[in-house]
Amino acid sequence: MKVKFIFLVALGVLFVSCKTTEKAAQTAVQPAAKSKGTETVQKIEIAEDAEYSRSVSALSGTKVSYDDFQRDKAAILTVIADLDKSMKNRDYNLWRSYLTPGSISYWNNKFNLQVIATKLPKKGLTLRNLGDYFTHVFIPSRIDRKVNEIRYIAPSEVKAVEVQDNKDIIYYEFEKIDGRWLVKLPTL
Known part of the structure; x- marks a missing residue:
């Protein structure tokens, strides 16, 4: 019975530690993803602005x-x-x-x-x-x-x-x- 109890406690600790590590990894990755997403959005906006400029450049007045x-x-x-x-x-x-x-x-x-x-x-x-x-x-x-x-x-x-x-x-x-x-x- 003692062995079963120790086994269940060890399994629980292992389970909790893996879940905590997973959350920590997600938290660490998320800011990088947001930063990368913002950078991508900025590049898209710059490209769209350049396209808009090319598109209207022949208009005069x-x-x-x-x-x-x-x-x-x-x-x-x-x-x-x-x-x-x-x-x-x-x-x-x-x-x-x-x-x-x-x-x-x-x-x-x-x-x-x-x-x-x-x-x-x-x-x-x-x-x-x-x-x-x-x-x-x-x-x-x-x-x-x-x-x-x-x-x-x-x-x-x-x-x-x-x-x-x-x-x-x-x-x-x-x-x-x-x-x-x-x-x-x-x-x-």
């Missing part, structure tokens, strides 16, 4: 607030996600719903389609309508591209870019019409 920049970027990235879905699913109607009226009008013009067809890598291709433009021009030039920043041209006009080696690769131009960001297709 007008300002876009940081909050507006954040909202616009989020909205544009959402549109780009839908455009990616439309390309992967070849969903012309979804894609068309994100085009500016001017883009639809311009690229429905048969002359413009004929001119762009001559500039495509695939020779002899005939573009008859906006659906052909979607299939043969838009999708090949933008599918699986990664947009990570925006650049304001004006408060209601933005270029969506991928930054590579300090260079902007422009994949989309957007125009805000009636509160919606719509794709403004490039013209000849």
Whole structure:
């Protein structure tokens, strides 16, 4: 009985000491984690400030607030996600719903389609309508591209870019019409 009692006491001491050590280790690690987290947050804030500065640098005379920049970027990235879905699913109607009226009008013009067809890598291709433009021009030039920043041209006009080696690769131009960001297709 004495042996059982001593064994239980020793087991209890061992259990309590391990738990205490575990708590001490957690306490010692936590301040370091908080410090590291604060440092990470500061680095993110600096990067976001630099991105904001790059994004609004072309604006002259007008300002876009940081909050507006954040909202616009989020909205544009959402549109780009839908455009990616439309390309992967070849969903012309979804894609068309994100085009500016001017883009639809311009690229429905048969002359413009004929001119762009001559500039495509695939020779002899005939573009008859906006659906052909979607299939043969838009999708090949933008599918699986990664947009990570925006650049304001004006408060209601933005270029969506991928930054590579300090260079902007422009994949989309957007125009805000009636509160919606719509794709403004490039013209000849």
